[in-house]
Amino acid sequence: MKRLQRIAMLCLLIASAAWAQSNLEINTPAISQIRSTMQSRHAQLAPYYASGAVGLTADGGVALRDATAVPLAQRPAVQGLIAQENADRASLYREIARANGHPEWEADIRSTFAQRWIERAQAGWYIQSGGAWNKK
Amino acid sequence: MNRMPIALLCSAALLAGCVTINIYFPAAAAEKAADRIIDGVWQLQQDKPATAPSEGAKP
Numbered sequence: 001m002k003r004l005q006r007i008a009m010l011c012l013l014i015a016s017a018a019w020a021q022s023n024l025e026i027n028t029p030a031i032s033q034i035r036s037t038m039q040s041r042h043a044q045l046a047p048y049y050a051s052g053a054v055g056l057t058a059d060g061g062v063a064l065r066d067a068t069a070v071p072l073a074q075r076p077a078v079q080g081l082i083a084q085e086n087a088d089r090a091s092l093y094r095e096i097a098r099a100n101g102h103p104e105w106e107a108d109i110r111s112t113f114a115q116r117w118i119e120r121a122q123a124g125w126y127i128q129s130g131g132a133w134n135k136k
Numbered sequence: 137m138n139r140m141p142i143a144l145l146c147s148a149a150l151l152a153g154c155v156t157i158n159i160y161f162p163a164a165a166a167e168k169a170a171d172r173i174i175d176g177v178w179q180l181q182q183d184k185p186a187t188a189p190s191e192g193a194k195p
Binding site: 010109 | 143163173180
């Protein structure tokens with residue numbers, strides 16, 4: 001009976017190790033903080049994605065694509081939003097790599113996110129590929 | 137009873153295998169994590185982006 005219990009324990013251990021491998025840790029306080037800041041900023045950025053003023057870059061960030069689509073008075077604000085968004089995204093990629101014990105994964109995480117942001121972008125948003133902007 | 141050490145060795149080897157594999161970047165897990173975060177940031181689950189008020193404020 002005791003042996004069975006031990007075997008069951010080992011199975012549990014192996015299963016949890018396998019589970020940990022198929023899921024990345026994204027629930028640390030630092031990551032949650034960045035996620036909620038980015039979520040609230042998105043309400044401000046969304047109209048600029050839709051108008052084509054701001055687009056998604058190939059390296060997992062955002063950039064000003066067409067400054068003329070933004071009224072002159074609003075340009076500094078938009079540039080501020082873009083800078084904050086890129087800083088948050090950089091911290092997000094770094095924190096996920098760190099939370100999973102592999103800081104060297106940061107670049108891989110960034111390129112995975114870059115693909116997924118683009119894949120899940122709404123139709124009509126602009127996406128950068130090979131230096132050129134394309135409308136999705 | 138003398139089967140225990142073998143069982144232990146086997147499971148130790150299995151566990152070590154998992155740890156070794158984990159050195160490589162888990163691309164599928166990263167995609168899943170990215171999708172979960174993107175869902176939250178872009179509010180894709182609710183399908184109700186709050187763009188209407190900010191669009192009204194644009195011009």
